[in-house]
Amino acid sequence: MSLLQIENLGVRFHAEDGGIDAVHSASLEIGKGETVALVGESGSGKSVTALSVLQLLPYPRASHPRGSVRFGGEELLGAKADRMRALRGGRISMIFQEPMTSLNPLHSIEKQISETLILHRGLDKAQARTRTVELLRQVGLPNVEERLDAWPHQLSGGQRQRVMIAMALANEPDLLIADEPTTALDVTVQAQILQLLKDLQQQLGMAILLITHDLGIVRHMADRVYVMKDGNIVEHNAVRALFSDPQHDYTKLLINAEPSGNPPAIDQRAPLVIETRDLKVHFPILRGLLRRTVGHVKAVDGISLEVRAGQTLGVVGESGSGKSTLGQALLRLLPSDGPIKFEERDVQGWKERDLRPLRRQIQIVFQDPFSSLSPRMSAFQIIEEGLRVHGIGATHAERRQRVADSLHEVGLDASSMDRFPHEFSGGQRQRIAIARAMILEPRFVVLDEPTSALDKTVQAQIIELLLSLQRKHELAYLFISHDLKVVRAMASEVIVMKDGLVVERGPTERLFDAPQKDYTRALLSAALEGKALDWEE
């Protein structure tokens, strides 16, 4: 008999103006000790399905018009609150995407874990402590005894996720629901956490329901896969069969949505657009009453680079490596030290007023299309702003025409220009952000993780768009990303950054095929093969 059986489940959210069916009909089954992946893009209803197993949806606003969820033969839909409390964290545990927010910042690590032990197992404090140490060892947290009294903010993202896993495993659940457990983590850490989950599963014999949008993870982790789209499960199969012989069109699309593209060839004769030597961005650390500078955070510590017209320089690094800081310093959005030569002129130290004419030629596209567009301005106003600043287009009608052209260029319908950002999807918003940069006909564009917040299928489209714009306008790109697959599709040359320093640099192909440094190798194997490699600093 299967451990968890979801049959024909529907989830509906009620609202003033009708309601939304987040899940139409989902059926899935998980056996004992099995890893089942639920795959889908944002908005497909996969998280909602998982949350309804634990009855964690915002009832009564959410409701289940149909279906059943049985765990070990017991119906969970509409089960008594007491019963659900006993199951949650007992026989069914869950780990969430964001380790930053899923640990209580006011509780020490020990308290977070021992709480559930005391609650579900009735252990006393000393016993709970012993068990907590054991669990933290099991999830591979270093120096466990010292860390017991640590606060969540003192741990790194990966360590926090390990603590989350320890919490989830505390009562030896039969089923672990992992909702995007590694999405918020760096690639090298991602691989470690996935390996850990796999090891623990073998030791403890629990079943895992893995919710993810990342097919790479699915391939390494899951036994069987369910593909979800628009609230329906469109296909399910064993993992190997699914990848080798996808049936549904959507599955095929997902599998083929690996970012691909032909980065422009390296051309040393192309004119130099931007160049910097030994660029430094140091943030002072201020201490004490008089705010004296006691040291510096060296976000960017002596980086030299040059980007030529029509070329893309990729900057790769994990979070905190200083890659975004580098991009913003080049745009003079952050104070920095060292020459920044834009078309032969050193713009370092120029006043904002003198810089303004140049701003037109240096643009930036940010990672999160939800925060980079002002929510209170229409698409037209957002794109038009740059035109007004630089006095392009004398009349309103002319500016409207230009905005329409630029929307058309990024593949959006010009008639939608009077709508507001929240009325667009993530991919469409990113296109608006690109249009805002491109309408000024820049020479150099910093692309700060422009695809990271997007679904895989949309990612591929945006990469295609960026490449075609580059070919058309001879643009120089600085492409910042942590996603090596995307960088390979975009960049002709790559810099690998860590702690503000360049670890390795070179042409993309050489760097990917024959990395010289251990760190690069670890990064590559984690990103491309999902394997954790050890590396020495």
Next chain:
Amino acid sequence: MSAVTTPPPEHRLLGFSLSRLNQRRLANFRRNRRGYWSTWIFSVLFLCSLPAEFIANDRPLLVHYEGQFYSPVLFTYPETTFGGDFETEAEYRDPFVRELIEDKGWIVWPPIPYRYDTVNYDLKQPAPSPPDASNWLGTDDQARDVTARLLYGYRISLLFGLLLTAFSTAIGMAAGAVQGYFGGWTDLLFQRFIEIWQGLPILYLLIILASVVEPNFWWFLGLLLMFRWMGLVGVVRAEFLRARNLDFVKAARALGQSDARIMWRHVLPNAMVSALTFMPFVLTGSVGVLTSLDFLGFGLPPGSPSLGELLNQGKRNLQAPWLGFSAFFTLAVMLSLLVFIGEAVRDAFDPRKTFASSGDEA
């Protein structure tokens, strides 16, 4: 990627088109029934008090005399116009003048034939006199009609409150915006300045002022403005501090947009929500301040219609409860209405309520 080409149906309020967010806010505002009705009652009362001269006045609205029309509310006519003896303005309440006019025409009086400073000489008992048919809420200790004084007092309190709120909000937001947006030393120095400024004893300053000049409406407004703009600074500053690091603000800087424009176009709309939420409460505070100063006797010049002054009379004349009660109920109703409206505004801008009705996706 599919783009819906049909424009969404437009909703309008007072000629302004409303975004969907604002429509939802309006709906939330309406859903707070108490606040919604308070708004209507308050607006009607306020609009009625604005033309107070036409409702309570000791000059007639219209006079018909020897086949000609006169409008003493609007224009000044000497007594000789109506066949009197003096070149000075006609005293329409004088029985002699009234007789002169009514011999050869007729008079249309406002509903309340007293101005706030009209002294009623034909009282049947010493002032303050209790309510009767001609003085609906009685008279005060100088034989002036309480109804008329309330009407004028209500208007002056509200106008003062609204002006003080508008100006102090504008100054407070500007100060908070500059502090939050530029941060660093600007912020640090400004904050210390505000802390010192807040420590100044405003009551003593008012007493000193009263001994130097005769404080009128505008003096008061200016002086209170100097000390009451700090309320919103903290909120707006926090909002700007947060917003200046948002991506869309960085994007605007990358476009070359000037600081002032960024603050105005990109950051201010975000800070408006918190400011608007506070405004009704700032308004009640402003009305309260003026009333309390009037009550203490450091307020508007003697003779001005004021709720605080009426309260003070009520305190001095406990044998005439209509004074205290009238002032108390007027104030209580006005402030309660404002607080109810404030609650509804707060509901309207509450993001949890605004977005609670839209189903969130997984």
